Amino acid sequence: MASVRMTVAVAKVLRVFLEDPSQPRYGYELMRVTGFPSGKLYPIAARLQAAGWLIKEEEDVDPSAAGRPPRRMYRLSPGGIAAARLELAALSEQLRPPPARGIRGVPLPGGEAL
Template identity: 70%
Template sequence: MGDVRVTLAVATVLRVFLDDIARPRYGYELMRLTGFPSGKLYPLLARLERAGWLTKEMEDVEPAAVGRPARRMYRLSEEGTQAARYELARLTEQLRPAVAGTPRLRPEGGRA
């Protein structure tokens, strides 16, 4: 499985998948849930797929019957689920308030 740099955008996408790991997601749905445009979302999905974190398959529908083309459905792989949970837990830990006595960063720069 490949390494993925977990940026805020990647974490946002992973959070959507972790909300219901059994549910496959499609691009437009992910764009609505993340607020990302297609030009930002699809490169992230491709990177996660290349790393083995996501699997992609075509929806099994008859386009004429549903009145639209079949969708590409994305789902976290087993390895991707474990990696996503680990990475999001790590980010959450990094964002926790510092222990008392530890210098805090000030919004304007420097330490408090």
């Protein structure tokens, strides 16, 4: 499984998939939930698929009965679930604010001084 450069947009897409990893998602639904246009969403999906994180399948539906063409469905691969959780946890840790520190000699609220 290849690594994926983690951007805010990639993280946002992965969070949608991780809400229910067993639930396949289709492109329009992902665009609606993330707010991303197709020109932003589909390149992300392609990168995740190329890295082995996403599996792309075509919906098994009769186009004349459904009144629409089959949808391309995406779901996280088992390795993609693990990788996405790991990467999002690492990103969350990087974004955590540093512990509060006082100016030298000025006590912190807990009474400690630096």
